[in-house]
Each structure stands twice: as C-alpha cells, then as structure tokens.
Amino acid sequence: MPFYDSLAQITDTHYMHKARKRFGQNFLRDPGVIQRIVAAVAVKENDNLVEIGPGQGAITGLLLERTKTLNVVELDRDLIPILLAQFANHKGFAIHQADALKFDFSQFFEPERPLRIVGNLPYNISTPLIFHLLALGNQVKDMHFMLQKEVVERMAAAPGGKNYGRLSIMTQYHCQVLQLFNVPPECFTPQPKVDSAIVRLVPRVEIKYQANDVAILDQLVTAAFGQRRKTLRNALKQWCSAEELEQQGINPTARAETIDLEAFVRLANYCQQR
Known part of the structure; x- marks a missing residue:
C-alpha cells in the first residue's frame, strides 16, 4: 500500500x-x-x-x-x-x-x-x-x-x-x-x-554460461578478488588445489582480474560438484 x-x-x-x-x-x-x-x-x-x-x-x-x-x-x-x-x-x-x-x-x-x-x-x-x-x-x-x-x-x-x-x-x-x-x-x-x-x-533471457549454484559462483569470485594481488593458487586454496585449477584450464599463477566469466563459472561448477 x-x-x-x-x-x-x-x-x-x-x-x-x-x-x-x-x-x-x-x-x-x-x-x-x-x-x-x-x-x-x-x-x-x-x-x-x-x-x-x-x-x-x-x-x-x-x-x-x-x-x-x-x-x-x-x-x-x-x-x-x-x-x-x-x-x-x-x-x-x-x-x-x-x-x-x-x-x-x-x-x-x-x-x-x-x-x-x-x-x-x-x-x-x-x-x-x-x-x-x-x-x-x-x-x-x-x-x-x-x-x-x-x-x-x-x-x-x-x-x-x-x-x-x-x-x-x-x-x-x-x-x-x-x-x-x-x-x-x-x-x-x-x-x-x-x-x-x-x-x-x-x-539475460538465456544465460550463456550457466552456474549450477549462483551463490557458490558469487562466493568463489569474492574469494578470488578478496586480495587482488594474490595468485589464484593462493586466493582459492580453500576451494581447490593448483592441480585442479590447471585441470579446469586456469593458470594457478594468474590473478583473478585476468580470468573471464566463462572460466569462473566452469570452476564454480567443478567445486560445487566435487
């Protein structure tokens, strides 16, 4: 009212x-x-x-x-x-x-x-x-x-x-x-x-890269950018190992600001399904 x-x-x-x-x-x-x-x-x-x-x-x-x-x-x-x-x-x-x-x-x-x-x-x-x-x-x-x-x-x-x-x-x-x-x-x-x-x-009527759980995607991205100068291996160590990052096509020594949306969604879905 x-x-x-x-x-x-x-x-x-x-x-x-x-x-x-x-x-x-x-x-x-x-x-x-x-x-x-x-x-x-x-x-x-x-x-x-x-x-x-x-x-x-x-x-x-x-x-x-x-x-x-x-x-x-x-x-x-x-x-x-x-x-x-x-x-x-x-x-x-x-x-x-x-x-x-x-x-x-x-x-x-x-x-x-x-x-x-x-x-x-x-x-x-x-x-x-x-x-x-x-x-x-x-x-x-x-x-x-x-x-x-x-x-x-x-x-x-x-x-x-x-x-x-x-x-x-x-x-x-x-x-x-x-x-x-x-x-x-x-x-x-x-x-x-x-x-x-x-x-x-x-x-978007159709989301191009579909996250299984948007909340997990958000949490992962938040962690990745929590300390921008850290490499993903260090920023995401509570989420996955350097080897797992490589398995998902992501360089463990890269920083979050170089990773595109598709890669973050792919990684979030992997972490959610483990």
Missing part, C-alpha cells in the same frame, strides 16, 4: 527540502540530462514502471506523462509531501516509503508485465542495491540507473583491467550492461565530488 494516498495528508505543499548527506542525496537539476534519461528509458504506456529514489520528482513527472502505472520507492519521509503535491492526482501513481535495500520489488511483478526499474541511486548503497535487484531475475525487463561513473565502469569492465572484479562478473552473468552517457557534477544540487553515468541493464 502507498505510504500516503491523498493530498489531505500533506501539511505544507511548499515544503522546502535540504539534501541529506546520510541518504546520499544529490538532486538532478539539468533539464537536458533529465530529458535524455527519459528518452533512453523509452517508456511505453502499459509499462510496469518502478522508480527508486525519486527525490523531488525531477524524472518522475516525465515518466508519468508516458505511462499509466508508476510505483516509487523513497526512503526519506520528508520528500513524500513534495512528491504528492506534484503527482497525487495521477491515478496510477503510488509512493512506498521504504529502504530499497530491504524492499520486496517482486510484489509489483505481473507475468505479462515485467518490471522496468529506473533510479538515481545513492552512491553509498549502489553496489548492494544492484545485487539485491539482480536477484529478481526474469521478473525484470530492464533497469536504467544513474550511478557513480566508476561503478558503471566496473560493471561493464572486461577482464584484464583494474576495474574488472566481482561486480563486473556477477552483473554480466545476469545482464547485458551498456554504459549510455556520463553526467557531470554540475547537473546536481548539491554537486557530488565524482562524475556520474547512466547505465542500462537488460537481464
């Missing part, structure tokens, strides 16, 4: 809100960037749309012009009156005051209407929130997020570079990752100290 459902519950429609550091709030202000994000999402009238962290509604209004249904999840109670003052008259609009990290997004899923998720995600929770949403699997059609540029680069990274790691492997296992465009700090109030980027994540 929505946290509020009527304008009668708003005490001050002119409430002024100051961005809160503890919530990681940076409000998007640039009209051109806002239009560009909405164009990238390409909302359709019957989409089952969810917005995480609508803030003061910079993107929300344009989304509502294009779709019949929009559920928004906002942690900050003080932003609820601001959002309702603007959007409560839209029949398909509902606000859910909740922590997105703990929120059950599957409640919005309909078999014929998979979720389309949009959000300007707080930098301080972006990685755990991405993993929370990846668990939804095929309940999601796609996701478009504003994230710290560095996080997007890590998600999209290929083997062999410093950005490649657990986030790269687990995101790419579940989704196709496309970095759309960058957003500079001056587009926000207050200005963040880092650049941002828009990313599109499209869950």
